[in-house]
Amino acid sequence: MIAKGIEIKPPSGKLGVLLVGLGAVSTTVIAGVEAIRKGLAKPIGSLTQMATIRLGKRTEGRSPKIKDFVPLAELDDLIFGAWDIFEENCYEAALHCGVLEKTLLEQLRPELECIKPMRAVFDKNYVKRLSGTNVKTANNKRELAEMLIADIEQFRKLHGCTRLVMIWCASTEAYLKPSAVHQSIETFEKALEENSPEIAPSMIYAYAAIKSRIPFANGAPNLTVDIPALTNLAIKLGVPICGKDFKTGQTLMKTIVAPGLKSRMLGLSGWYSTNILGNRDGEVLDDPESFKTKEESKLSVLEYILQPEVYPELYGDFSHVVRINYYPPRGDNKEGWDNIDIFGWLGYPMQIKINFLCRDSILAAPIALDLALFLDLAQRCGMYGIQEWLSFYFKSPMTAPQLYPEHDLFIQLMKLKNTLRHIRGEELITHLGLEYYD
Numbered sequence: 001m002i003a004k005g006i007e008i009k010p011p012s013g014k015l016g017v018l019l020v021g022l023g024a025v026s027t028t029v030i031a032g033v034e035a036i037r038k039g040l041a042k043p044i045g046s047l048t049q050m051a052t053i054r055l056g057k058r059t060e061g062r063s064p065k066i067k068d069f070v071p072l073a074e075l076d077d078l079i080f081g082a083w084d085i086f087e088e089n090c091y092e093a094a095l096h097c098g099v100l101e102k103t104l105l106e107q108l109r110p111e112l113e114c115i116k117p118m119r120a121v122f123d124k125n126y127v128k129r130l131s132g133t134n135v136k137t138a139n140n141k142r143e144l145a146e147m148l149i150a151d152i153e154q155f156r157k158l159h160g161c162t163r164l165v166m167i168w169c170a171s172t173e174a175y176l177k178p179s180a181v182h183q184s185i186e187t188f189e190k191a192l193e194e195n196s197p198e199i200a201p202s203m204i205y206a207y208a209a210i211k212s213r214i215p216f217a218n219g220a221p222n223l224t225v226d227i228p229a230l231t232n233l234a235i236k237l238g239v240p241i242c243g244k245d246f247k248t249g250q251t252l253m254k255t256i257v258a259p260g261l262k263s264r265m266l267g268l269s270g271w272y273s274t275n276i277l278g279n280r281d282g283e284v285l286d287d288p289e290s291f292k293t294k295e296e297s298k299l300s301v302l303e304y305i306l307q308p309e310v311y312p313e314l315y316g317d318f319s320h321v322v323r324i325n326y327y328p329p330r331g332d333n334k335e336g337w338d339n340i341d342i343f344g345w346l347g348y349p350m351q352i353k354i355n356f357l358c359r360d361s362i363l364a365a366p367i368a369l370d371l372a373l374f375l376d377l378a379q380r381c382g383m384y385g386i387q388e389w390l391s392f393y394f395k396s397p398m399t400a401p402q403l404y405p406e407h408d409l410f411i412q413l414m415k416l417k418n419t420l421r422h423i424r425g426e427e428l429i430t431h432l433g434l435e436y437y438d
């Protein structure tokens, strides 16, 4: 366990942020950071930039901003790089994704045009709906991993980065179950050499990151780094990792509303969620194999929050359905509907309807930024392996094998802030508060 109030290495020099995939999320975070640096916009939705943290007693009035409390990299010190299967630079890709307005992108054009994607490690078998030409070729998956490691080193040298982090912001891959080759680093490396179909491209990126001692976050629901071979390698090499699947849109709402219903001991008979979504992510998720990966990630949330085994009368028998429908006219502006059938006193039924007209990548971009900054902080603190305190950002948080994941957004936030208090040697906040009445 990391010691209380440990010495934290300062964030001196440049932090390279390597994004896998230069699509809607990546271009929105890169363009957003550029816009914020130029004073054209504000970092809304980012805890690292906007949130405060209360320290000590409520009577002390100490609530600094998180970024003034822990030493985080400055936005001016971030350098972005990316891989993608398409050759479009960041400006072209951002235009194509249609998340941000053209007038804003025009003002950032020179900076965005400089970011050209490196050749990707890609295999159509894992993302059936896409094909691109900006792709590496090699004799086997081990060679592909070595090419990624070389890309990382080249980027590090070219931009003079003192530290790097990598975030998977690429398409959702087809569903893969953990299997024998994922169990140890020896079986994993053998499988790389033998080109095993059990090794998805995302695992090759994660492996390359960990081997290069770079923290890795997984923004999609793919298994990726969530296998013993890679989590153990991360521990061995002292690398922080986290995942999976950015918690935005409908699942964010679910993890806000469900803890509220449970806290009032209101029952649930059904939760039906459906979405229409028209971006490339929606197109990829229209493929049943990619959707299966997403569905697994979205479905588990309610089970864990509501604990049907602890509250069988309230949550023992609810039906939970999640649908994603690809509907091109909406682009990135997803529309989600939730119909929630609940019951109260004496079993009387009630309904809640939520219609969330959200912008997916606008919700995801600050998450990617925060993860980059917090993972870098974790590494400078000497933290490694699974970073459960970053569960706040994920739909299916990674945990130690013996633990169930914590999905309640408010518990996750408390865990995150208490972790920051712990590493800075401040008292943890329990909200007991009896001392005020002594």
Ligand SMILES: NC(=O)c1ccc[n+]([C@@H]2O[C@H](COP(=O)([O-])OP(=O)(O)OC[C@H]3O[C@@H](n4cnc5c(N)ncnc54)[C@H](O)[C@@H]3O)[C@@H](O)[C@H]2O)c1
Residues within 6 Å of the ligand: 020, 021, 022, 023, 024, 025, 026, 083, 084, 085, 086, 097, 120, 121, 122, 123, 127, 130, 132, 168, 169, 170, 171, 172, 173, 201, 202, 219, 220, 221, 245, 246, 247, 248, 249, 279, 280, 281, 284, 359, 360, 361, 363, 364
């Ligand atoms: N709010 C959100 O947008 C949100 C929320 C949760 C999770 N996610 C996940 O984040 C990921 C990115 O979402 P997006 O909306 O930016 O999708 P997107 O389709 O706009 O971008 C993904 C990009 O990844 C590229 N790509 C695919 N496979 C690749 C590979 N092997 N190597 C390099 N590049 C590759 C694609 O060409 C594409 O440009 C998706 O997996 C999505 O499910 C997004």
